[in-house]
Amino acid sequence: MAHRIGRRKNVKKGFQFTLMVVGASGLGRTTFINTLCDADVVPKRESDEPDMAHVEEGIKIKPYTVELDEDGVKISLTVVDTPGFGDMIDNEYCFQEILGYLERQYDDILSEESRIKRNPRFRDNRVHALLYFITPTGHSLREIDIELMKRLSPRINVIPVIGKADTFTPIELADFKKRVMEDIEHHNIPIYNFPFDPEEDDEETIDENSELRSLLPFALIGCEEEIMVNGRKVRGRQYPWGIVEVDNTQHCDFAKLRFALLSSHLQDLKEITHDYLYENYRTEKLSRSAENLSE
């Protein structure tokens, strides 16, 4: 409910939203970012020389900012890409890098809040949601998936998505989604699951959030090119056996996720980040310093 009020208030000023995207290379992460923004935000990977394939480059954290216009509403979207995650032989280090980045943004807010003279041009770089790309194995979650979501969910809204979901038939996709959610529940991973209050919220909100929750993890297909289908121009992937359309909700969940992130649930994600995740971090950090002082 709160997100609707927020929208009306700030429509003129526009919104700021920061989204992080994490997943092993080759799962369509970069293409997704470009598809989301409908622009070449992240440059296509330069054809590296073949002598680079064995080099473990380690994870890099790269923010890109785009100005979007969503039905007249201006959104300043920052997408933080994390190339290199999961690509090394030992990926332990990747987790620390991401966690460190998220916590540094919180630290910046913390120190800004405590300043006597505030900086009028201070930029809030906190990340409001993390899309985690799950490999479409057809089995269940892998160790790295569980570890990442578990370790990062205390600091950020984690939304699991399936990259390159066009590798599944409809039955395989439904089975995989079910198994992933069972796994998430079994391991007590507190992902962002479009929370609603069955007592307090209106029916529309309940329906909307239930539907989005049932789509988890979102099946994504990314595509930057347009092709002709029956005289229409669509964003899609052409296979010898047919064409997958990115914006077709029968083919994948891209359109629904995009609407949730940039319209219906933008405020909710920001509020949870500020009122809950940041607050927890702040409390933990300040209690730690208090403990250190008293020793």
Add this chain to the structure above:
Amino acid sequence: MSLDAEQSQPVLQSYVGFDSITSQIEKKLLKRGFQFNVMVVGQSGLGKSTLINTIFASHLIDSKGRTQPDEPTRQTVEIHSFTETVIENGVKLRLNIVDTPGYGDQVNNENCWEPIIKYIKDQHSSFLRKELTAMRDRFIQDTRIHCCLFFISPTGHSLKPIDIVVLKKLTEVVNVVPVIAKSDSLTIEERIAFKQRIKEEMAFHSIKLYPYASDEDDDHDQALNESIQDLIPFAVVGSEKTIIVDGKTVRGRQNRWGVINVENENHCEFIHLRNFLTRTHLQDLIETTAMIHYESFRSKQLLALKESGQQQQQQHHHH
């Protein structure tokens, strides 16, 4: 008998009948049956089990993927082998399929390839021991791996660092045939670019893939091998389910946007891989394992034995 300056073959005056040796051999071999050992290596979820079942047109192995939430995310690479005998037109094929689940699935995959390399070498080792036994079996049971199918994830980018490391180690001890798994997530353009990239990387790292050129090859063999080398890595799609396409029952996958026919060469290269493994190179895979990989292992072992024997003798002398 006439002999030229160039040694020409003698001309037979009447039919001898030794040309029947091929059918004599065939009869013996049919009775004995054949043994084919294939190993599959690759991250879980790449359709390894499904592909094996598709190649041999029967449900031979079950997927080892983690499907229940209370199953642990595997901690070690456990190597399982399954033996099934399949018969086709009286020809008995004893298939031994070696699965390597868990490879590359951990957060830290350091040395996950060691159990695999060790397994391959252990089979050579066991064969050598049986050969060297004074009272050895007439036909030593052959558990040596004849073919290792290496599954590459269809990222569309390049090989991963772990793939390069493992390919290097595997190609030193076994015939390696790389495949791009689940290739139905790549468009034709992406597939072509991906293959090109992989080939460049393998060439850069001097990774020696099967088939190997041999002096015995005639023009036909050479041409066939070249066309195979051109195709490698095979972009495959596997399926145990059948669907009806144009009135015919084929193995395939049905999506909301189309039907993938596994046996259609325009959709994927499954047919090429299947024919390569079973119809053209089956015998050669078995032979090169014995003549190249096993021989190399054997000579290293025997040399090492000889050297350690000599060292022991020298130590005796010094005392």
